[in-house]
Amino acid sequence: KPYRIAVIPGDGIGKEVMPEGLRVIEAAAKKHGVAVQFDHFDFSSYDYYEKHGQMMPDDWKAQIGSHDAIYFGAVGWPAKIADHVSLWGSLIKFRREFDQYVNLRPVRLMPGVPSPLAGRKPGDIDFWVVRENTEGEYSSVGGRMFPDTDREFVTQQTVMTRTGVDRILKFAFELAQSRPKKHLTSATKSNGISITMPYWDERVEAMAKNYPGVKWDKYHIDILTANFVLHPDWFDVVVGSNLFGDILSDLGPACTGTIGIAPSGNINPERNFPSVFEPVHGSAPDIAGQGIANPIGMIWSGAMMLEHLGEKTAAQAIVGAIERTLAERTLRTRDLGGNADTEACGKAVAEMVD
Amino acid sequence: KPYRIAVIPGDGIGKEVMPEGLRVIEAAAKKHGVAVQFDHFDFSSYDYYEKHGQMMPDDWKAQIGSHDAIYFGAVGWPAKIADHVSLWGSLIKFRREFDQYVNLRPVRLMPGVPSPLAGRKPGDIDFWVVRENTEGEYSSVGGRMFPDTDREFVTQQTVMTRTGVDRILKFAFELAQSRPKKHLTSATKSNGISITMPYWDERVEAMAKNYPGVKWDKYHIDILTANFVLHPDWFDVVVGSNLFGDILSDLGPACTGTIGIAPSGNINPERNFPSVFEPVHGSAPDIAGQGIANPIGMIWSGAMMLEHLGEKTAAQAIVGAIERTLAERTLRTRDLGGNADTEACGKAVAEMVD
Ligand SMILES: CC(C)[C@H](C(=O)O)[C@@H](O)C(=O)O
Ligand SMILES: CC(C)[C@H](C(=O)O)[C@@H](O)C(=O)O
DSSP states (O other): OOEEEEEEESSTTHHHHHHHHHHHHHHHHTTOOEEEEEEEOOOOOHHHHHSSSSSSSSSSHHHHHHSSSEEEEEOOOOTBBBBBHHHHHHHHHHHTTTTTTEEEEEEOOOTSSSSBTTTTTTTTTTEEEEEEOSSSSTOOOOESTTTTTTEEEEEEEEEEEEHHHHHHHHHHHHHTTTSSSSSEEEEOOOOOOOHHHHHHHHHHHHHHOOOTTTEEEEEEEHHHHHHHHHHHHGGEEEEEEEHHHHHHHHHHHHHHTTTGGGGGEEEEEEEESSSEEESSOOOOTTTTTTTOOOHHHHHHHHHHOOOOHOHHHHHHHHHHHHHHHHHHHGGSSSGGOOOOOHHHHHHHHHOOOO | EEEEEEEEETTTTTTHHHHHHHHHHHHHHHHTTEEEEEEEEOOSSSHHHHSSSSOOOTTHHHHHHHEEEEEEEEEOOOTBBOOHHHHHTTHHHHHTTTTTOOEEEEEOTTTSSHHHHHHHHTTSEEEEEEOSSBBBTTOOOOOEEESSSSOOEEEEEEEEEEEHHHHHHHHHHHHTTSSSSOOOEEEOOTTTTTTTHHHHHHHHHHHHTOOOOOEEEEEHHHHHHHHHHHHHGGEOOOOOOOHHHHHHHHHHHTTTEEEEEEEEEEEEESSSOEEEEEESSOOOTTTTTOOOOOOHHHHHHHEEEEEEEEHHHHHHHHHHHHHHHHHHHGGGGGGGOBBOHHHHHHHHHHHOOO
16 A cells, blocks of 8 residues: 655745655655655645635645645745745644644755855764744743733743653654664753743653663753854754744754755654655745755655655665765755756756665 | 942852953053942852852842942852852842843954854954843743643743833844944744734834834844854844844854853943943853963953943953954963963953053
8 A cells, every 4th residue: 555645835946846856755665665646735835825815725634634644845925925824824734733743854964065164074963853843932822911002011921731841852862762872952941931941851851761871961042052053063862842943953954054955844753643744945935936946855855754654765765865966066956056957956866766 | 430340250260250351441441541440249159159048148239239330250050059049149130120121242253263154254243132131031920730740731921011122122223223234133933933023023113113224134033043154244233032132142152153252241221220241151160260261251241341331442442452362372262272371361462452
């Protein structure tokens, strides 16, 4: 029985990089005897919104809820549609309603990608950011009082539940335990955010007891961001709340040269619901339609998807092909100083898959 | 009438860098005919806490509240005293009770300090981070429910008041207007933190109307941290909430090579209360007592203090002396590849003041 993948290209360059992602998955699936079936959906896009007045059909959960995974391009078009409509109407909905409580992103310096950090080489930076993806600072609890007066004030709550905190920590500790260095770093700010963050610290300490083989430490988020720049080699698995994880998983890829090639997974580890795999870059209206977008983030997200489905060998074959492609100047896209267009780069990766 | 400065060295290397800070201020004051009077205080330190069971005397406000400024070394000693006792018992108290609603930090790549960012040279990075310093994410409002059960949850509120937001934005826009580039960047996260952050954006937009000469933009905090690494030359004045400003004002100095030389001001612009000037580094228990700490952060904070008091020329003379000192390998401390000790470095700056 093939894996059933819901394919959602979305907006802008999402539509351009998606074919390359599919091409490479097909190549790897063929080589490694993995059966996949792609089902295409046009919703979760501005085009769909324009026609139907909403981002997704009412029965979106029925349409994609029983797939094995969702392969997602990009959504949003700030000039045409507000973020809170496009993003909260699709991406954030997936995260919440499919209980994708893990947001997972690799931070890895790749060959051929110049590091903005002086003197760092491929191999020097190689860690994972594990972000809590459903609660924390992204609650919708709060409000405004005394509007339009001098006494006006606005509040919003950060909400941390025992269930929510423990399950993301468990995922992060398990991941750390599976890695050679077995090292976990927790992002906190308990010296300033005096109620929720000490609770986070407390749960980290409790969870650590279950993983005696994992060395762990914690840093306040301010100095942690500084250490991403000054000592990126210190990290192996970094876990943070929804907001801190969001920050670290943009900063980390930036430290490895570009967020243009970074992949991500929005994961429900229990597989009660499909997980979403998408490149970190957005729809990029400024370069959309030119066929020059870098497809590596989309392709790498495909590798993460195969890994999640249990197809480790096929996944690793794709990552290896990405590395070999990036190493060749002529096969890289222009944003990385190459001269390949989106399709040429995607085809190169597909051919490199072994 | 001399400026009356309350001098609080605090803990660890705070006690070692303070004499150098005073030495340089005295040199600049003498050269520029500025009269200063230093009053020394031993509280806000672990030593004081050990003797008295509290960080500060009950009448601390009476003792230092009428001074023109507070010159502060470092506080905290994690192995001996919890942060929430040492920091919240002194530094955070000053911020709140002296209404120091601006936390101001320069981000400037200095000669002699190797940049962790590839290819960046002195002059390439030169901006200010303006942080709201009294409310926002550092509220103490919140609590825990159903403790020690599976239903346990913890909440903490972010609180933004019209007064609090508008006054920090006003300060930041004024600062931007006074600079050649006249450019302000606002840190937000209104696409994820859906109540307080859109309010912040709304107030930025309203405030911007009063400063038609200032170009402004906004970035979500995740991509903003990435841009600090990828495009530090984009920034002139960056304003953020208590938490975002905290993060950016550690990340910024890290991008210029070290937080070891960064200064900061906790400022009450109306001068109803004294402002606190302190180096960004902490008490550094690991190197305390060896006389090798870098005094530049302390000295630079002294320059910021003189600037705040209205003594621009003396302040600029100190910054110039810092630059000339750092440019000489033999005058730098070991953390910057030099071989000077704390005192030799301090004396060098004092002699360079012109
Ligand atoms: C010590 C801590 C509470 C403090 C803060 O977060 O405000 C520190 O990081 C700072 O920036 O002065
Ligand atoms: C678009 C935005 C709401 C989102 C987030 O903050 O979660 C994005 O930054 C991400 O990381 O996927």
